[in-house]
Structures are given as structure tokens and as C-alpha cells.
Amino acid sequence: MFAKDVYVRRRQTLIGSMKAQGASGIALFLGNVESPAQYRDNCYKFRQDSNWLYYFGIDEPRYAAVLDLDSGEETVFADDVEIDDIIWMGPMPSVASVADGVGVAHSAPYGALGDAVASARNLGRKVHFLPASRYYNALKLGELLGVNPYETFSKGKAGCPAASLEMVRAVVQMRLVKEDIEIAELDHACTLGQQMHTVARQGIRIGVKEQEIVGAMEALTLAKGWGVSFATILTQHGEIFHCHSHEALIEPGKLLVIDAGLETNGHYASDFTRTYPTGGKFTARQRDIYQLVYECNEHAFSITRPGIAYLDVHLSVARRMLEGLKDLGLVCGDLDAMVEQGIAGLFMPHGLGHNMGLDVHDMEDLGENLVGYGPGQQRSAQLGLGSLRMARPLVPGNVVTDEPGIYFIPALIEQWKKEGTDKGFVNYGKLASYYDFGGIRLEDDVLITEGGARRLGSDRLPIAPDDVEAAMAADKG
Amino acid sequence: MFAKDVYVRRRQTLIGSMKAQGASGIALFLGNVESPAQYRDNCYKFRQDSNWLYYFGIDEPRYAAVLDLDSGEETVFADDVEIDDIIWMGPMPSVASVADGVGVAHSAPYGALGDAVASARNLGRKVHFLPASRYYNALKLGELLGVNPYETFSKGKAGCPAASLEMVRAVVQMRLVKEDIEIAELDHACTLGQQMHTVARQGIRIGVKEQEIVGAMEALTLAKGWGVSFATILTQHGEIFHCHSHEALIEPGKLLVIDAGLETNGHYASDFTRTYPTGGKFTARQRDIYQLVYECNEHAFSITRPGIAYLDVHLSVARRMLEGLKDLGLVCGDLDAMVEQGIAGLFMPHGLGHNMGLDVHDMEDLGENLVGYGPGQQRSAQLGLGSLRMARPLVPGNVVTDEPGIYFIPALIEQWKKEGTDKGFVNYGKLASYYDFGGIRLEDDVLITEGGARRLGSDRLPIAPDDVEAAMAADKG
Numbered sequence: 006m007f008a009k010d011v012y013v014r015r016r017q018t019l020i021g022s023m024k025a026q027g028a029s030g031i032a033l034f035l036g037n038v039e040s041p042a043q044y045r046d047n048c049y050k051f052r053q054d055s056n057w058l059y060y061f062g063i064d065e066p067r068y069a070a071v072l073d074l075d076s077g078e079e080t081v082f083a084d085d086v087e088i089d090d091i092i093w094m095g096p097m098p099s100v101a102s103v104a105d106g107v108g109v110a111h112s113a114p115y116g117a118l119g120d121a122v123a124s125a126r127n128l129g130r131k132v133h134f135l136p137a138s139r140y141y142n143a144l145k146l147g148e149l150l151g152v153n154p155y156e157t158f159s160k161g162k163a164g165c166p167a168a169s170l171e172m173v174r175a176v177v178q179m180r181l182v183k184e185d186i187e188i189a190e191l192d193h194a195c196t197l198g199q200q201m202h203t204v205a206r207q208g209i210r211i212g213v214k215e216q217e218i219v220g221a222m223e224a225l226t227l228a229k230g231w232g233v234s235f236a237t238i239l240t241q242h243g244e245i246f247h248c249h250s251h252e253a254l255i256e257p258g259k260l261l262v263i264d265a266g267l268e269t270n271g272h273y274a275s276d277f278t279r280t281y282p283t284g285g286k287f288t289a290r291q292r293d294i295y296q297l298v299y300e301c302n303e304h305a306f307s308i309t310r311p312g313i314a315y316l317d318v319h320l321s322v323a324r325r326m327l328e329g330l331k332d333l334g335l336v337c338g339d340l341d342a343m344v345e346q347g348i349a350g351l352f353m354p355h356g357l358g359h360n361m362g363l364d365v366h367d368m369e370d371l372g373e374n375l376v377g378y379g380p381g382q383q384r385s386a387q388l389g390l391g392s393l394r395m396a397r398p399l400v401p402g403n404v405v406t407d408e409p410g411i412y413f414i415p416a417l418i419e420q421w422k423k424e425g426t427d428k429g430f431v432n433y434g435k436l437a438s439y440y441d442f443g444g445i446r447l448e449d450d451v452l453i454t455e456g457g458a459r460r461l462g463s464d465r466l467p468i469a470p471d472d473v474e475a476a477m478a479a480d481k482g
Numbered sequence: 483m484f485a486k487d488v489y490v491r492r493r494q495t496l497i498g499s500m501k502a503q504g505a506s507g508i509a510l511f512l513g514n515v516e517s518p519a520q521y522r523d524n525c526y527k528f529r530q531d532s533n534w535l536y537y538f539g540i541d542e543p544r545y546a547a548v549l550d551l552d553s554g555e556e557t558v559f560a561d562d563v564e565i566d567d568i569i570w571m572g573p574m575p576s577v578a579s580v581a582d583g584v585g586v587a588h589s590a591p592y593g594a595l596g597d598a599v600a601s602a603r604n605l606g607r608k609v610h611f612l613p614a615s616r617y618y619n620a621l622k623l624g625e626l627l628g629v630n631p632y633e634t635f636s637k638g639k640a641g642c643p644a645a646s647l648e649m650v651r652a653v654v655q656m657r658l659v660k661e662d663i664e665i666a667e668l669d670h671a672c673t674l675g676q677q678m679h680t681v682a683r684q685g686i687r688i689g690v691k692e693q694e695i696v697g698a699m700e701a702l703t704l705a706k707g708w709g710v711s712f713a714t715i716l717t718q719h720g721e722i723f724h725c726h727s728h729e730a731l732i733e734p735g736k737l738l739v740i741d742a743g744l745e746t747n748g749h750y751a752s753d754f755t756r757t758y759p760t761g762g763k764f765t766a767r768q769r770d771i772y773q774l775v776y777e778c779n780e781h782a783f784s785i786t787r788p789g790i791a792y793l794d795v796h797l798s799v800a801r802r803m804l805e806g807l808k809d810l811g812l813v814c815g816d817l818d819a820m821v822e823q824g825i826a827g828l829f830m831p832h833g834l835g836h837n838m839g840l841d842v843h844d845m846e847d848l849g850e851n852l853v854g855y856g857p858g859q860q861r862s863a864q865l866g867l868g869s870l871r872m873a874r875p876l877v878p879g880n881v882v883t884d885e886p887g888i889y890f891i892p893a894l895i896e897q898w899k900k901e902g903t904d905k906g907f908v909n910y911g912k913l914a915s916y917y918d919f920g921g922i923r924l925e926d927d928v929l930i931t932e933g934g935a936r937r938l939g940s941d942r943l944p945i946a947p948d949d950v951e952a953a954m955a956a957d958k959g
Contacts, residue, residue: 366523
């Protein structure tokens with residue numbers, strides 16, 4: 006948790022920003038409750054809501070708050086502990102003192118939240134709320150506001166139309182630009198994330214079960230931080246983006262994609278991807294594709310600076326990638342036309358990167374389009390570019406991932422071939438020999454600075470193909 | 483997953499048992515969906531619903547099923563993957579083939595579930611369902627059945643009055659008695675759980691952060707199994723039962739309580755507790771209390787066998803504990819009267835044990851009273867005994883924990899003193915010197931056999947005080 010004045014200032018800025026958009030009424034915040042894994046009292050590790058953490062910092066379940074936009078009054082709602090709770094959870098500070106610790110003057114029992122919202126509604130005052138990112142909060146919002154709970158739930162790209170646009174916009178504006186104290190936390194998350202990846206790389210041995218490597222790397226996230234910032238991807242099927250099965254044994258001649266991050270105890274994320282030849286040496290074919298992905302990663306970083314839209318960085322990477330694929334004979338034709346037609350999407354059906362902060366895909370619950378697209382920017386319908394989560398013109402304080410990848414997905418290639426999606430740019434004959442290739446992705450985390458950009462963390466993970474092979478040789482001692 | 487015929491047989495037994503209670507209509511099962519940690523697409527590690535696993539075994543999200551009690555027809559509801567899903571999750575078998583793999587003849591899209599339930603309701607047929615253990619399933623049940631979602635949610639001890647009593651009873655009856663294939667899984671869970679505890683013990687060093695030990699022990703749960711079976715308790719404040727903060731450094735002269743378990747990839751739980759002197763040697767005062775808790779653990783096991791109610795094992799342990807506390811001068815008076823008055827509850831304000839299986843507190847979502855209390859058994863209102871989760875007469879195949887503990891909880895002692903709850907049996911003068919003691923708990927997992935009982939797992943963790951000290955000395959090499 007940061008100092009009291011951080012939270013006071015943030016809430017004042019939020020209220021100011023909402024009022025500047027013409028908003029009045031109350032702003033309702035719901036922290037998270039515990040999330041059942043097996044049943045109500047056997048829960049997943051508690052993870053507080055990120056927006057709550059940003060404005061209130063209190064890392065305990067079952068808190069809520071109301072900010073009165075008109076009077077400026079702030080109230081935190083939570084229950085003081087009783088003797089039974091003390092037996093189970095130990096002595097706890099009073100809610101009033103916890104609220105005071107983040108500069109909130111008023112507190113009330115959790116059960117009083119219903120009355121507080123009801124009296125605002127009865128006076129015809131608007132109740133601003135953010136999209137619910139969990140089902141309990143959707144239930145609670147439904148109850149408080151008298152609407153269908155599903156209507157309050159975050160629906161992904163489009164966000165939640167029933168939520169307050171003024172509140173969402175104000176939050177996005179603030180959280181998109183990281184403060185220095187946040188950058189320090191992100192650097193810490195990335196340094197630990199790099200250590201985590203080093204542990205993983207050192208565990209790669211032919212015949213080892215993937216799950217063993219996952220256990221070793223996640224150990225570090227638990228020993229040094231809150232845990233993983235998202236479900237670890239560690240797979241010899243890099244062409245399957247969200248492959249969370251870790252049953253396979255490491256086989257010779259494969260490429261192992263490791264996409265994993267750590268969340269600090271202060272709840273800031275890191276997110277790195279590296280791809281390793283399982284035996285420690287790339288084959289010639291693997292090295293060609295790897296070198297191209299590596300160059301795309303470097304190229305993106307080299308042009309990332311304030312003023313350029315990340316959409317244009319994505320497109321520039323797509324062009325660089327197609328250029329390399331053309332050299333390899335996998336595509337043919339005019340480069341500009343291929344970029345225009347979205348041909349890169351066949352090989353990289355995802356975006357170049359996303360915002361990162363308290364969430365690994367920062368603020369995804371607020372609606373990707375509102376978070377990642379600025380005024381006048383429209384999300385593309387093309388495969389790949391259409392999945393770009395961050396398209397905005399960059400400003401200092403933005404934190405984005407730089408994660409190009411090339412994958413050979415047989416089902417997708419067959420679909421494009423059948424439907425002629427490639428407009429003749431793709432050399433299917435040559436591509437057929439890559440059906441067993443898998444995929445490669447290389448990802449760093451990047452801060453936009455006044456002068457350009459800086460990769461976060463202490464020591465960049467080896468990434469150039471020779472450096473990767475050297476590191477793996479050194480690992481084997 | 484077990485063989486097809488296991489699931490076929492279990493569902494037939496379930497239907498037979500429900501019909502024997504006079505039930506008709508349909509039995510509705512909801513598997514779990516992914517549970518958001520930060521936002522809809524950044525989820526906690528998927529954990530399937532245990533009842534679903536027991537009857538259908540399919541370990542994938544967003545499955546549901548309907549069993550027709552009258553016609554015997556069985557239908558699984560889930561969606562086949564589309565091209566977008568293949569990119570993100572890889573090629574998947576069809577729902578029809580997955581259903582066939584567990585002996586279910588019919589399948590339909592997930593969206594068809596609404597119609598299936600609606601047509602049963604329109605015909606006036608009863609829709610049997612189990613209490614929802616997660617908020618999404620409560621929302622879904624609310625929607626399917628046209629009721630307030632909260633009404634379908636499991637409320638702890640009392641369960642969920644809106645759920646089907648016939649269905650709950652039938653499930654409890656079956657899951658209480660573990661099959662041989664389940665016992666093999668539980669033995670595996672316990673063997674790995676013992677390894678996990680050994681790693682933890684080896685990590686105990688003065689000055690180490692508790693979180694470091696947690697990371698090392700949980701690594702094993704991820705490398706060898708699904709993960710932890712519940713949130714790890716590792717604390718030098720053993721008197722706080724659910725202390726999940728791991729920020730403290732290991733200090734000399736303390737007692738470290740480690741209560742932790744592993745869940746196998748097949749989703750069976752283990753649950754062990756050991757208490758260690760942080761410096762490797764018990765003080766005289768620590769050893770006195772430790773010895774007593776150890777004797778209570780041994781005493782419970784020695785009388786645990788088919789025919790005895792676990793309620794009576796708890797009471798016998800309470801008597802043994804009070805006898806020891808009397809020898810130490812902490813309580814005084816007639817033993818039988820102290821047991822009757824529930825004086826042991828001041829020192830052990832929890833039950834002796836609980837059922838264990840697919841859930842660490844097995845079937846807690848179905849309602850503790852229905853799970854742990856048989857006909858004619860009433861839950862006590864006394865502190866400690868009132869928290870006993872398993873009171874039933876034992877039968878072969880039951881799996882229970884044996885986890886006596888003694889804690890010195892200042893706030894609780896002060897409350898008893900103020901309110902005279904102890905009826906003069908407690909020696910508060912002597913007790914005052916134990917306010918900084920903390921707590922001790924010692925837990926094993928026990929299978930009820932034809933002839934008596936057997937501790938699960940391969941090698942029992944050192945538990946006798948001399949053995950603990952010897953193991954810690956050996957750890958230090």
C-alpha cells in the first residue's frame with residue numbers, strides 16, 4: 006500500500022475528472038469478496054479488485070465505498086470483526102482506522118451500503134459504477150441497482166454498457182499513465198519475472214514433465230510475490246495460445262514457449278515470453294523464424310516513443326514480419342498490399358501488445374475498446390490487428406508489452422486456403438512443411454519515457470538466438 | 483479420470499437412491515465455469531465442481547447435464563469449439579465424444595440447457611439441483627429456475643434449503659464412503675502432502691520470511707499435483723486459525739504451525755498439520771503442551787474404528803485433553819463435568835476432524851449438517867464441539883482428519899473470564915502466563931477400514947516430540 010496522500014489525491018482527481026464530464030450523483034466502488042474454489046469457505050487466494058486497490062489500497066475482502074460527487078463526502082463500508090472472527094482471523098484494526106489510513110473520513114457497516122445507494126436513487130441521483138469483473142459483484146450490483154446482474158458484468162471488448170461512461174473514462178485516463186511509485190513496483194515485478202523465467206529456462210531438460218518446470222517457476226512467484234499474474238503458458242505447442250495443459254514431457258527438437266509473469270505483493274504485474282529450443286540448439290528452420298520474431302521485437306522497441314500510436318507500431322511490425330516471411334518464401338507479393346490485407350494475421354493472429362499495470366491486461370474489465378482505443382481510433386475487424394488491445398498514441402508513463410510472434414496453425418491455414426482469405430499472397434505449398442513447427446513468441450515489458458522507451462526490469466532475459474543457446478549451454482554447466 | 487463404467491455406475495446408483503426416496507423429475511448438474519481473478523479473461527486456475535467430477539469426471543469448464551429420473555435419459559450440455567477457440571485452445575474433441583467417454587448417450591449445446599429445464603418445469607416436473615458453490619452457478623440456477631440467485635447458493639452449515647433434499651442425501655450417502663479407486667487417489671494425495679510438509683520443515687530457519695517457506699512447499703503441489711487443496715496456513719500465531727499472512731520472519735523460541743495440503747491432478751485432497759519449534763528444540767513449556775496434543779492425536783486414532791461415532795471420538799479427545807490440562811494446573815474440577823460443560827472448547831474451539839475426499843472438507847457445499855450428522859444426531863451449540871464437521875457413526879470407507887489442537891487465544895480467554903463461561907473450571911491465574919504461547923495442532927488423515935483405521939499416505943510425518951527434534955536436527959545436517 007502506498008502513502009495516504011496517494012489515495013486522497015487519486016480520488017480527488019477522479020471526482021474532478023468525472024465532474025468535468027458533467028457527472029453528478031455518487032460513485033460506487035465494490036471491492037472483491039473471497040472467490041470460492043470448491044465451496045464458500047474454501048477459496049482461491051484472495052485477489053482484491055484492481056480499481057479498488059488503485060483508489061483505496063485496502064487489501065481486505067468485503068469492502069465497498071461511496072464517493073459523493075456533489076458534496077465530496079467519502080464513505081467506506083465494511084464490517085468490524087467480532088469475537089468469532091478474532092478466533093479465526095486474529096485481532097484486526099477497526100474499519101474506521103483502516104479507512105482513515107487511506108484518508109477516508111467516514112465508515113459504516115457493509116450492510117449500510119444498500120441504504121446509502123437506495124437513498125441516492127430515491128432522490129433521483131445517478132449511481133455511477135464500474136463494470137463488475139466478478140460474478141459476486143455483478144450479483145451485488147444487480148441487487149443494489151435493481152437490474153439484471155448480467156447487465157452489470159464486464160463483457161470484454163465492449164465493456165459494460167450499463168456502467169458509468171464518465172467513471173470508466175476518468176479511471177482509464179488516470180491508470181493509463183503510471184505514476185513513479187507504480188513504475189517502481191512494475192520494475193520490481195519485472196525483475197522478479199525475469200528471475201522466474203531464468204528458473205524455468207534452467208529446468209528445461211529432455212524427458213522432464215512440463216508441470217515440473219511450471220512448479221519450479223511458480224514457486225518463485227509465491228516465495229517473492231503474490232503469485233502468477235496470469236495462468237502460466239508453458240507449452241511445446243506454441244501455436245495454441247492459451248494452452249494450459251502441462252502434462253507433456255519435454256521432447257527433443259521442439260520449441261518451448263514460456264509466457265508467464267509474476268504479481269508482486271503490491272499487485273503489480275509482469276509478463277514475459279521466451280521461446281527455447283528444447284535441446285538447447287535451434288535447427289536451421291527454427292533459427293530462421295526465431296531470428297525474424299527477434300527482429301520484430303527489436304524493431305517494435307526501436308520505434309516505440311511518445312507520439313506514435315501503438316497501432317502504427319503494430320502495423321510496422323506486421324510489415325517487417327511480412328518482409329521476412331517473403332524472404333523465406335512463405336508469402337509473395339507487394340508488401341504494402343499485404344499489410345493492408347492483414348496477411349500478417351495468418352502468422353500472428355494477436356496484437357503486438359497490451360497495457361500492463363495492476364492487471365496484466367490493464368483495465369480489461371473496463372472494456373478494451375475504451376481502454377486501448379483513443380478518440381477517432383476504430384478497432385479493425387482483421388484477424389490479428391482486431392485483437393490489438395492497445396492502439397492509442399503513446400505518452401510517457403504508458404506501460405505496454407512488445408510481444409510479436411509467428412505461429413503455424415494448421416486449422417487456420419486450411420481455413421484461409423479454403424476461403425481464399427489470403428488473396429493469393431500466401432505460398433501454401435511451402436507452408437505445408439511448417440505444420441509441425443509450432444510457434445514462437447518473444448515478449449518484453451516496456452515503459453514509455455519522455456525521451457523514448459525503456460525495458461522494465463533489471464536484466465533483460467537472453468533473446469538473441471546466439472545468447473539463448475549460450476545461456477542454455479551455461480545452464481547445463 | 484476413472485474408467486467409463488465408474489461414472490455410469492455412480493449415476494445409476496444416484497438415480498436409484500433418489501427414486502427410492504420418492505423423487506421424480508429431472509436432476510440438474512452444473513459444472514463450473516472459469517472463475518475470474520482480475521477480470522473475465524484472467525482467471526484463477528480452473529477447478530471443476532466436485533459433484534460434477536464425481537458423477538461425470540469431465541474436467542473442462544462450462545459443462546452441464548440433466549438426468550431424467552423417470553426415463554433414465556442422460557444429456558450433457560456443452561459447446562463444441564469453433565475456429566477462434568482452436569487458435570486459443572487448440573483442437574478439442576467433440577462434446578459428443580467427451581460425453582460418450584463417460585457413458586452419456588446424448589449431448590446438446592450449452593444454450594439448450596435453458597429449454598431443457600423450461601420444458602420440464604412447464605410439464606410440472608420437479609427440477610432437482612444441488613446447492614451452488616460458486617456465484618456464477620447461483621446466477622445460472624436463478625435464471626434457469628426463475629428464483630433469486632442467492633436462494634440457490636450454499637449457506638454453509640445449513641446448506642441450501644431450496645436445493646433438492648433427495649439429491650443432496652443421495653450424493654452424501656455415496657461420497658461419504660470412498661471407493662477403492664478413490665482411496666488410491668487419497669493415498670497418493672497424502673504421500674505428496676507428506677513430501678510437501680517435509681520440504682516445509684526443511685526450510686525452517688531463523689530469519690527466513692514465512693512466505694519463502696510457503697513458496698517452496700507450494701512448488702511441490704504445482705509440480706506434482708493440481709496445487710494446494712486449501713489456502714496454506716503457515717504461522718507463528720497458531721492461535722489464529724486462518725492466518726494467511728506470510729509476511730513475518732521466523733523468530734527464535736516460537737512455534738510454527740503448518741497446516742497445508744495438496745490436491746492431485748485427479749482432484750483428491752490431503753490435509754496435514756504439524757507444529758515445529760522454530761529453533762529446532764521445544765522449551766519445557768512448549769513440550770508439555772505439545773506432548774498433550776500428540777497424545778490426543780494418538781488417542782483419537784486408537785479408538786477410531788467402524789461403529790463408533792466421530793462425535794464420541796471428539797468427546798473422548800476432549801476428556802483426554804482436559805485431563806492433561808488439569809495435570810498442568812490450567813483447569814481444575816471434575817473431568818466429566820468439564821466435558822459436559824464444553825470446557826475443552828476454550829482450548830480447542832474447533833472440531834476434531836472432518837470428512838476428506840474430492841474436497842478437503844468433503845461436500846461442505848452440500849451443507850455440513852446433512853453431510854456430517856446422521857439421523858438422530860444434533861449439532862451442539864458449544865464452542866468447539868459446535869464446529870465439529872463430522873459426527874456420524876463411522877463405517878469402512880470413511881476418510882476423516884484427526885486434528886486435535888491446543889491454543890491460547892487471549893481475546894477468547896478474556897471473554898470467558900468476563901462472562902463466567904467456564905463455571906469456575908478454569909485457572910485464569912496460571913493461564914495468564916500462556917498469552918504469548920500461540921497454538922499447536924497435529925493432524926493426520928485417516929481411512930476407516932473393516933478392522934479399524936489406517937493413516938493415509940506412505941510415511942507418517944514425524945510427530946512425537948523427540949522425533950520432531952531429531953528430524954529438525956537432521957535437516958540442519
